[in-house]
Amino acid sequence: MPDTLLASGQAVYWIGAVMLIMARVGFIIYFMPGIGEQAVPVRVRAMIILVFAISLAASGVIDLPVLSGLGEFFRYLALEATIGLFFGLLLRLAIWMLSITGTIIAQVIGLAQMLGIALETEAQTITANALAMAGAALLLSMDYHVSVFARVVTLYGDIPAGALGLVDPMFFVMRGFEAFGIAIMLAWPFVAVNLLYNICLGFINKALPSLMVAFVGAPFMIGAGIMLLAFSITTMLLVWGDRAPSIIGWL
Secondary structure (H helix, E strand, C coil): CCCCCCCCCHHHHHHHHHHHHHHHHHHHHCCCCCCCCCCCCCHHHHHHHHHHHHHHHHCCCCCCCCCCCHHHHHHHHHHHHHHHHHHHHHHHHHHHHHHHHHHHHHHHHHHCECCCCCCCCCEEHHHHHHHHHHHHHHHCCCCHHHHHHHHHHHHHHHHCCCCCCHHHHHHHHHHHHHHHHHHHHHHHHHHHHHHHHHHHHHHHHHHHCCHHHHHHHHHHHHHHHHHHHHHHHHHHHHHHHHHHHHHHHCC
């Protein structure tokens, strides 16, 4: 740690150090699956961010640059916030992947209009909510949040304060493409069943034009889809748990 942050005394040094650390870890914790969920009260999340930032500032394990004025301080504050946003969004990709899978499943089995509570900024389908909550619970049971806090400390050695040039935007883009591909892969059995269902529906409708096959087949599709989800959700989460670290990419 330097002797002064803004060359204005110890009080300003500690305040500036905590603010710089909060700029990075704030976004990471805000987007972290589990702790960063909208269901967690804002005061709880803010307290976790503040306590973690104060602990890092007091520990002396992070080297912060010597800044000569407010202009440079705010520039570093913006750079640190951008770095934190980058790594926080990578964490969130793991949950968004399950949300996409759940949305696709709800669409193909006929539950797209049944919305659950708003775990994110808006209400999602019940299957998306179920998979997202299950994924967050699985990550927390694997102590991934401990790995995140530990990695945040060592991350300052790889990407020092203000070193935004070391962050590769294409890395996030490629992880996003990979996450979307895995989401489609997880939902593909349901898409295949829905395709087979619609093919059969077409043949039945051709043979019996007077029969309202849609009204007969819709309850069957919903029931079969729910049963398939019940049997496959464990395997889906296991596959997702194996792929999630590669999506996050920095743990």
